[in-house]
Amino acid sequence: MMTDSADRQRFPRSERVLYSAAFAGGPMEVLEFILPLYSGAILGASPAEIGALVAVCAVAALVTRPLCGILVDRANKIAVAAAGALLHAGSLIGFAWVGGLAPAFAMAALSGIGGSFFWVGVRSWVGAESDPDGRGFGRLLSFEGTGALIAYVLCFVALEDLGYPAVFALGAASGVVAAVLLGFTVRAAAGKSLPGDRSGEDRPGTKGLLPFLVVCGVTAALEAGMSLLLILHLQTEHQYGPYEIASVLAPGFIAFIVVPNFAHHVLARLGKRTAVVLALLASALVTGALATEPEPWVLGLVWILAAAALGIALPAEQSAVADRAGGRIGQRISYYETAQLAGVAAGTAGVGALYQSAGIAITAAAAAVGLALTAAVVPRAWRALTTEAASPARGADAPVLDREHSRRRRRDWYWHSGVFVAGHGVLWLLGASSLAAELGAPLDGPEWLTTAGRIWVIVYLVDAAGALFFTLFPRTAKNSENSETAPDNSG
Incomplete structure (x- = not known):
């Protein structure tokens, strides 16, 4: 800042x-x-x-x-x-x-x-x-x-x-x-003039803001409904108490804390609009996985991925609302907050009623379809919001990609994979491997060791997703990030 x-x-x-x-x-x-x-x-x-x-x-x-x-x-x-x-x-x-x-x-x-x-x-x-x-x-x-x-x-x-x-x-x-x-x-x-004060800038009207606010509200509704769906399913189908539910959802909340700190790298690489579309599509994909009524550890993994996608989409949405607001930035943010609150209220009420009447499979499928449809209308709503095309700059000022960092991440993941396979082999011999249990092996080892193995599976999958992400979307080199000339990333 x-x-x-x-x-x-x-x-x-x-x-x-x-x-x-x-x-x-x-x-x-x-x-x-x-x-x-x-x-x-x-x-x-x-x-x-x-x-x-x-x-x-x-x-x-x-x-x-x-x-x-x-x-x-x-x-x-x-x-x-x-x-x-x-x-x-x-x-x-x-x-x-x-x-x-x-x-x-x-x-x-x-x-x-x-x-x-x-x-x-x-x-x-x-x-x-x-x-x-x-x-x-x-x-x-x-x-x-x-x-x-x-x-x-x-x-x-x-x-x-x-x-x-x-x-x-x-x-x-x-x-x-x-x-x-x-x-x-x-x-x-x-008594000082704030360097970021935009009150003196020209400002557009707020007419084009409405379609984008609808997108933000629908996103908030579906994301809030998904978290409620996980809680309801863990409580009713698996008879989990508050502390057990917290243990399943805590890794996702940690992802929601960590990912926004690095979201600007994704926005710089892809542009805000593309990042929002991909985040919504990823959230739709993992939400659709809930239709299979998976085990609690899979629910936790789904929530991690959905929270990470939300951690990328929200900063992009908020920044887009604030961009070119001029002296009306307070009003724009208040409209965004109102859309979010209305979406959360509608989403939680709708998901609660649908889950009670139709179960998790239908509810998850409906949420996934809703997220996919929302992703499809983001480009049109974005054009109405920005009122002018803005694509990432290319050429001499384009960001330099840090390919070496991507290679290091892949090498680290190879080592982690070897340790993971060997470690779960030991857990299988001790009768505490949850992965082996899925294939029919007996699960008669210490319960705490089995729980540790399940957490290790989640950590490994997150690590694999990170290695894949940086392979597909290498981060920008530090000398490019710190340069005074930054590309227009409005997407």
């Missing part, structure tokens, strides 16, 4: 914004998970009241998103985000110390409003400050995922030992830390 001379400190402005996203975003994610549990176990709410409570939070977020976009374009983006972090922290304090169902509805609405202020402010700032390659949005997504993962771990630990008030109090403290980080950022930037 872009910085000026004042930022060359131990903790520059861009880092403070990213860390604030981790500190505030984690509690926001956790609240979505524990709010239904809290309202049923502590407040004694009925299922209908629980649904209404969650709906109030979502409706408050949806209604205030466009208003936040207008406010962000007229005020300091970071100050708006800091206010949102404080509002959400206040809602968590209310959940911790105020009993009763009526106050809970007020706190739920306050939580939705705080989330709107925070995310529209932060994403608008990143869009205004970030380079066109989407690197800023990729880093932001990675920090979001890291914060959510840490928050979930702390939630499970604190909930079991200390109860709901402690979880809410920890989340509120984390939100205050985010607000303090953003407050220092506002103070450091006071």
